[in-house]
Amino acid sequence: MTTGTSREEFLRRLRATGSGDPGQPPAKPRPRFADKRGGPNGFIESWTALGGTAEQVPAEDLPGAVTAYAVGRDGPLLATAGLDVAADLTWPDCGSQAAAGSAVGVVRAVAAAAQTGTVLLRADDNRGRAASLLPPACIFVIDAGSVVDTLGDFLRDLEDPPSQLVAVTGPSRSADIESTLVIGVHGPGEVHAILIG
Amino acid sequence: MRVQFFASCLVELLQPDVGTAAQRALGAAGHEPEALVGATCCGQPAYNAGYGAEARRVARRTLRALGDDDRPCVVASGSCATMMSHHWPELFEGTPEETAARRAARRIAELTAFMTTAGSDAAPDGGTGHDDHADVSDTSRAGGPTAVIVHDSCHALRELGAGATVRRALSDTGHVMVDADGGERCCGFGGSFSVKMPAVSVAMADEKLDSFVATGCEQVTSCDLSCLLHLQGRARRRGLGLRFDHVATLLNREP
Amino acid sequence: MSNPTATPVSFGRRADRALADERMRAAIARGTGLMVQRRHEAVAELVNADELRDAASAIRAATLQRLPELLEQWSDNLGALGGQVHWATDADEATAIVAGIVRRRGGKVIAKGKSMISEEIHLNEVLERAGAEVVETDLGEFIQQLAGEPPSHIVAPAMHKDRFEVADLLSADRGAPVSPEIDDEAAYARRRLRQAFLDAGVGITGVNFAVASTGSICLVENEGNGRMCSSLPPTHIALMGLERIVADFAELDVMLNLLARSATGQALTVYTNIVTGPRRGDEIDGPEELHVVVLDGGRSAALDTRFSPALHCIRCGACLNVCPVYRQVGGHAYDSVYSGPIGAVLTPLLKPDDPAARELSEASSLCGACTEICPVRIPLHDLLLHLRHRDAREDASRLRRAGFWLWSQAWSRRWIFRAMVLVARAGLPLLRRMRHLPDVGWLGAWRRGRELP
Structure with a gap:
């Protein structure tokens, strides 16, 4: 494509301005909190305050926990290929059309942040972005040992980001009408965290 | 303490009593105020409208009146004090008066800021200031007339940090403060804004006045006469029974 | 309001129209009030x-x-x-x-x-x-x-x-x-x-x-x-x-x-x-x-000017929420994608050839609430003031400029000032009593809704 300005031309105009010298590199302090929350319990506290639900189970109980959450829902359960949960559940493909017709998505989180109640998903880890996005409910499976204090603790050490990294902090919401909170606008309105270990 | 005193052009033009009251309050606190001779205005009206040269021309007159002096200069207006202490250095930047303007700027103090912080005999050692608010029902039981709503002028509040000192000065003289909703919101005066955007300015005043009326308290005060005249003008048009007095006037009034 | 869809050319006119819309103003006051309150609680953490x-x-x-x-x-x-x-x-x-x-x-x-x-x-x-x-x-x-x-x-x-x-x-x-x-x-x-x-x-x-x-x-x-x-x-x-x-x-x-x-x-x-x-x-x-x-x-043109801090903006909208002018008139009165204090600064920078954009610096009482809340500390009300200084030189009305010139000549002379003090003290009571004052200029603007001091 030839529309637009070449990068050289675009940047040349910018080079005419600014000193090019930022001086002392700026400080990049980490946030500090009056009410400090850490570890799996801290995560659960923050997550439930946002309207999510959570439980902590031993690894062998994961299939049971997923089944208990999903039974009775209208529509097939959906899990992502990277996560071996149970054999007696039906697993549709993870494409977006399938995900859109599913009642629950199940995805594995690469980490979680306790302070804000944030779950971190890597697109390459889950082999499917739609699973955590299109169904009305989503289960996030989190290794209890992967809980860090803040999103920054995870991000600052991240060297090779995946094609998409999503930090999910609670159920989908909006306050666009009369500044009043509604839950579940486009993404999942029901979010359930299962911490393993 | 011996101090210079500048009433502000608005006080001289419209309410000279405020200047007298301010000097009396300073005297009662053991200070010796001496009114600036030859001063007119700080230049703010032109400065805030975007006219630097005109602002400088007028401010130069007042800068000269301040003279080569070491005494503090007490100003009976939060916004003029802000202009002189915060904006004069930039206004005179690159002119022969720059050094004088910077020196003068350091000597400027708003009336209540000076009275509550300077080495005054009457200065409180533990004035509770900002926390000293009262529920209006309490004050009416305690004798009504002492209750007063403090309108924070934006300059005083945000640039001078004088929100607390107006309250402290009033509480030191026995007044009881009443809080109105949205207390930190601008009243809509804003200098030339009040006549360039009159409808918006009046709408802002209306919200302010409604919040005053809702408290049940009828006495309003501020360290800025300009805000008070704007609010008073609107209150009179609406037929509201609110009273507006500069803080200097209240400091002299037995509560 | 003969044609409600045509957008008036001046901020003042658009503000007048907005002020007549009680429903909109109630929604804005409620919405901005809630957002400010939530912001204060979140920052306090x-x-x-x-x-x-x-x-x-x-x-x-x-x-x-x-x-x-x-x-x-x-x-x-x-x-x-x-x-x-x-x-x-x-x-x-x-x-x-x-x-x-x-x-x-x-x-x-x-x-x-x-x-x-x-x-x-x-x-x-x-x-x-x-x-x-x-x-x-x-x-x-x-x-x-x-x-x-x-x-x-x-x-x-x-x-x-x-x-x-x-x-x-x-x-x-x-x-x-x-x-x-x-x-x-x-x-x-x-x-x-x-x-x-x-x-x-x-x-x-x-x-x-x-x-x-x-x-x-x-x-x-x-x-x-x-x-x-x-x-x-x-x-x-x-x-x-x-x-x-x-x-x-x-x-x-x-x-x-x-x-x-x-x-x-x-x-x-x-x-x-x-x-x-x-x-x-x-x-x-x-x-x-x-x-x-x-x-x-238009951003690169603002880079090496005193207005470059406007480009620090991270689009949080906090300055809109605390702005007492935005609170009264809402966003559409600014007739710009960016409204409120940051809009009043940014719009004339991004549209330097638009005279209507320049007027936005007047849409502020310079109260400084925007500067106080800005998370990246953009001195918004200072920038609005600087814009006024820049534009007053360039394109203020001749009448206005002459007015300030005359005022500055008078008030830089103590004796004229003294004379005006006397005139004001004697004249205001008379003016106040006059029933039919001409509603022109600043006097008329003041009396639109307010009694004289």
Whole structure:
């Protein structure tokens, strides 16, 4: 494509301005909190305050926990290929059309942040972005040992980001009408965290 | 303490009593105020409208009146004090008066800021200031007339940090403060804004006045006469029974 | 109001019209009040909020000092991962680039997330003229699209509407009643827009930050629509202003800790999407193509001026929420994509040839509430004042300039001042008693609603 300005031309105009010298590199302090929350319990506290639900189970109980959450829902359960949960559940493909017709998505989180109640998903880890996005409910499976204090603790050490990294902090919401909170606008309105270990 | 005193052009033009009251309050606190001779205005009206040269021309007159002096200069207006202490250095930047303007700027103090912080005999050692608010029902039981709503002028509040000192000065003289909703919101005066955007300015005043009326308290005060005249003008048009007095006037009034 | 759809040319006139709209004013007062309250609570959670704000301010300033280097590094990194970066000098170039990608990649439906840049370049009009169906998917933007209005607030586009007005718009769209309950309204939008996400050939979003060290773009949102637009369609186009860059994830962390807190009072938005290139290798979904369009749009011209701090803005909207003028008149009175204090500063910088934009610096009482709340410490009310100084020299009315000149001559002479004091003291009581004062000039403006002192 030839529309637009070449990068050289675009940047040349910018080079005419600014000193090019930022001086002392700026400080990049980490946030500090009056009410400090850490570890799996801290995560659960923050997550439930946002309207999510959570439980902590031993690894062998994961299939049971997923089944208990999903039974009775209208529509097939959906899990992502990277996560071996149970054999007696039906697993549709993870494409977006399938995900859109599913009642629950199940995805594995690469980490979680306790302070804000944030779950971190890597697109390459889950082999499917739609699973955590299109169904009305989503289960996030989190290794209890992967809980860090803040999103920054995870991000600052991240060297090779995946094609998409999503930090999910609670159920989908909006306050666009009369500044009043509604839950579940486009993404999942029901979010359930299962911490393993 | 011996101090210079500048009433502000608005006080001289419209309410000279405020200047007298301010000097009396300073005297009662053991200070010796001496009114600036030859001063007119700080230049703010032109400065805030975007006219630097005109602002400088007028401010130069007042800068000269301040003279080569070491005494503090007490100003009976939060916004003029802000202009002189915060904006004069930039206004005179690159002119022969720059050094004088910077020196003068350091000597400027708003009336209540000076009275509550300077080495005054009457200065409180533990004035509770900002926390000293009262529920209006309490004050009416305690004798009504002492209750007063403090309108924070934006300059005083945000640039001078004088929100607390107006309250402290009033509480030191026995007044009881009443809080109105949205207390930190601008009243809509804003200098030339009040006549360039009159409808918006009046709408802002209306919200302010409604919040005053809702408290049940009828006495309003501020360290800025300009805000008070704007609010008073609107209150009179609406037929509201609110009273507006500069803080200097209240400091002299037995509560 | 003979023609309610024609936009008056002056801020004052538009403000008059807004002031007559009690319903809008009530909605704005409520919405901004809630957002300010939530912001204060969220910032209070941070022990070192001031330290973070200082740091954010310094980071933004340092970024502007080395923009070419950071943009080069960022675009090299993104390019190496298969992302395509386009450079647009102005709105025409930006829309032409997007239209070209849409044409090539096909798909009639375009799912669009919230993007202020797209509003700035009037992208929807261009794409619709080219035959595409553009669907705004952010709830507030969807409402505004149905209403045929631009957003009135950079964070909450439909803040000026109450739920009954929203219900009317949604009912008209549905062809059947949608109840004026907010949950029902949101549920209708969810159903209505779901198919658009699945059908869309192209998703368009904004960019909150671009991370130079990795070539990433970061997009924050609450509803999930931004994530849909950047995940489901085969092509994702992201639009960003050239100043949106940070050096690395540590800087991003500082910004993220302030952005949502200042905007909506959340610690973080529900979705913080960090996109680093299109889908890779054996991933089963995600866009095949990622295009990022970087817009200058007049920004580079503001860089080496005293107004450059306006480019530090992270679009949190906090200055709108505390502005007492915005509170009275809402966003549309500014007649600009960017309203409130930041809009009053930014608009004349981005549109230097538009005399109407210059008038916006007067839409402020200079109260300083904006400066006080700005998370990256932009001295907004100082910049508004500087704009007045710049413009008074250039194009103030002769009458006004003569007036200030005369005033300064008089008030720099003590004896004239003394004489005027005497005149004022004697004259005001007379003026006050006069029934029929001419309502002209500043005297008339003062008396519009106020008694004389």
